[in-house]
Amino acid sequence: METNLLWMIAGMGVVTYLPRVLPLIILDTSIIPRKLQSILKNVPFAILGALIFPGILHINDASIWYGIAGAGVAVFSSLLNWNIILVVLSSVAAVSLFSFWGL
Amino acid sequence: MIPIPAISAANHDFKRGIQAGLSIAIGYLPIAFTYGLLAKAGGLSLLETVGMSVIVFAGASQYIALSMIAAGTGAFEIIITAFIMNIRHLLMSASLNEKMAEDAKWIKAIYGFLITDETFSVAATRSEKKLTSSFMLGLGVTAYGSWVINSGIGYLIGAGLPETVQAGMAVALYAMFIALLVPSAKKSGKVIFLAGTAALLNSLFSMYEPLSGGWGIILSTIISAAGIEFLMKEEADGN
Numbered sequence: 001m002e003t004n005l006l007w008m009i010a011g012m013g014v015v016t017y018l019p020r021v022l023p024l025i026i027l028d029t030s031i032i033p034r035k036l037q038s039i040l041k042n043v044p045f046a047i048l049g050a051l052i053f054p055g056i057l058h059i060n061d062a063s064i065w066y067g068i069a070g071a072g073v074a075v076f077s078s079l080l081n082w083n084i085i086l087v088v089l090s091s092v093a094a095v096s097l098f099s100f101w102g103l
Numbered sequence: 104m105i106p107i108p109a110i111s112a113a114n115h116d117f118k119r120g121i122q123a124g125l126s127i128a129i130g131y132l133p134i135a136f137t138y139g140l141l142a143k144a145g146g147l148s149l150l151e152t153v154g155m156s157v158i159v160f161a162g163a164s165q166y167i168a169l170s171m172i173a174a175g176t177g178a179f180e181i182i183i184t185a186f187i188m189n190i191r192h193l194l195m196s197a198s199l200n201e202k203m204a205e206d207a208k209w210i211k212a213i214y215g216f217l218i219t220d221e222t223f224s225v226a227a228t229r230s231e232k233k234l235t236s237s238f239m240l241g242l243g244v245t246a247y248g249s250w251v252i253n254s255g256i257g258y259l260i261g262a263g264l265p266e267t268v269q270a271g272m273a274v275a276l277y278a279m280f281i282a283l284l285v286p287s288a289k290k291s292g293k294v295i296f297l298a299g300t301a302a303l304l305n306s307l308f309s310m311y312e313p314l315s316g317g318w319g320i321i322l323s324t325i326i327s328a329a330g331i332e333f334l335m336k337e338e339a340d341g342n
Contacts, residue, residue, distance in 0.1 A: 005151055008178035012168060013158035015186035021215030023197035025208050032201075035332060042297050042328035043198035044227035047191070048284045049298030049327070050305040050320045051220055052277055059273040070274035071281060078285035084126045091278035096271025 060099065070095040113237040120241020123229070126279050127221045127242075128249035133264060133272035134162055135250045138169070139257025145169050149258050156254040160247060161219065164188045188317040194324060195223040202226065204233045211236070217243025221276060228283045293331065301327035 029037070052071075060066035073094040077087045135156065142152035147169075155165055164185040171181045195218055203211070214236055222243050226234055264272070287294045301323045308319035 004178060005147070005172075006154075008168070008181055009151070009155050009158055011178065011182040012155070012161075012164060012185040015182055016159050016161050016164060016189045016192075017216055019186075019189055019192040020196050020218045021212050023193055024200050024203070024211045024215045027197055027200050029201055037201060038332050039329050040198040040201050042293075042331060043194055043324060044224065045284065045287060045294045045297040046301040046324045046327040047195065047220075047320065048224055048228075048280050049300070049302035050323045051224070052280050052284070052298075053302035054306040054309050056274070056277040059277065060270055066270065067274065067277070070278060074274075074278040074281040075285060078282045079289070081286075082282075084279060084282045085129065087282035088126050088129060088275050088278045091274050091281075092271045094271075095274045096267050099270035100267045 059095070066095055066098055069098050113235070116235045116237035117241040120238040120243075121245045122241075123225050123238070124222070124242040124245030126282075127225060127246040127276075130221065130275040130279050131162075131246060131249040132253050133269065133275065135253035136257035136260075136264065137269075138162070138165055139254040139259075140261060141166070141169050142254075143258045143261050145173050147172075149255065152258045153251060153255045156251045159185070160216070160250060161185070161189055162250075190317055191220075191321045191324070192218055192223075194321065195220075195227075199223060199226060202229075202234055203239065204235050206236045214239040214243055217247055219246065221279065222246050224280060224283050228287060297327050297331060300330065 032040075056067040056071055057064040058067065059070065070091045074087055074091040077090050082090070138156070139152055142155070147155075155168070159165055159168075167184055167188065168181050171184065196215060199218065217239070222239075225242060226239060284294070284298055288298065304323035304326055305319050308314040308323060314322065
């Protein structure tokens with residue numbers, strides 16, 4: 001393995017690991033103010049919104065309609081309470097067909 | 104004497120974690136595969152390619168590292184970029200800490216390594232009030248295994264997936280995020296507001312170059328998650 005690249009990978013590993021693990025180890029949930037606790041409980045839903053948009057619109061360089069079609073199928077099948085794996089597979093199938101037909 | 108009931112409960116949680124991780128494993132397949140492919144094209148060895156997946160375990164940073172290596176960027180800049188991309192894990196780790204059952208720090212240090220956008224989202228949206236370390240380990244290891252193994256397979260096979268499959272698989276992780284969000288959104292207007300605000304802000308931020316990449320997601324999440332608390336407080340004060 002090239003030494004320089006090895007060090008780079010090790011460095012990336014460190015800077016990626018620290019933010020993941022420090023809050024878990026350092027923060028004592030019992031002494032966090034209630035306000036901050038509520039904010040932390042909001043984080044998952046806010047972050048999901050930010051992870052989905054605008055990323056999903058750019059899954060295909062050809063047009064944003066690939067993402068919109070995939071999102072539509074995912075929302076619809078989720079509303080039907082389908083199992084998460086079925087939601088993923090049906091959305092993938094829809095976008096594959098969409099691309100196969102070259103829409 | 105080994106406390107057998109405790110072990111079998113941990114075992115049970117670990118298995119449930121694996122189950123919960125399967126959708127992530129599917130979603131990671133095409134991304135890890137493509138990463139392996141690009142790493143090979145970029146001149147990395149198999150050991151370096153899989154080694155980066157084993158040690159870093161962060162999709163976007165690994166992709167960016169490949170393109171920066173190809174552009175001849177120095178190691179230091181690549182490491183700083185990886186850091187900026189992953190600062191958002193601070194938020195996730197702090198939020199997850201509220202949901203995890205208390206456990207030894209060394210165990211937290213192990214499952215902490217397995218926090219990604221996806222494992223965090225699956226764990227944080229579970230209906231259980233508290234999650235055990237065993238569950239988190241099962242979930243994380245499943246995602247990690249898929250990431251590492253498919254990186255290697257992508258490198259070895261060295262040819263792209265068929266184009267229509269690639270185009271379809273690109274939506275997989277987004278579909279998973281939607282499937283995680285919708286059940287909570289159905290029950291709570293607050294969830295819709297939180298996700299909608301962050302989505303809108305992140306879309307705006309993404310148009311402004313310095314905030315695309317890691318910072319946009321962090322800013323939009325903080326503004327949305329904290330903003331709603333202050334708005335709700337004012338409402339309560341007003342009443």
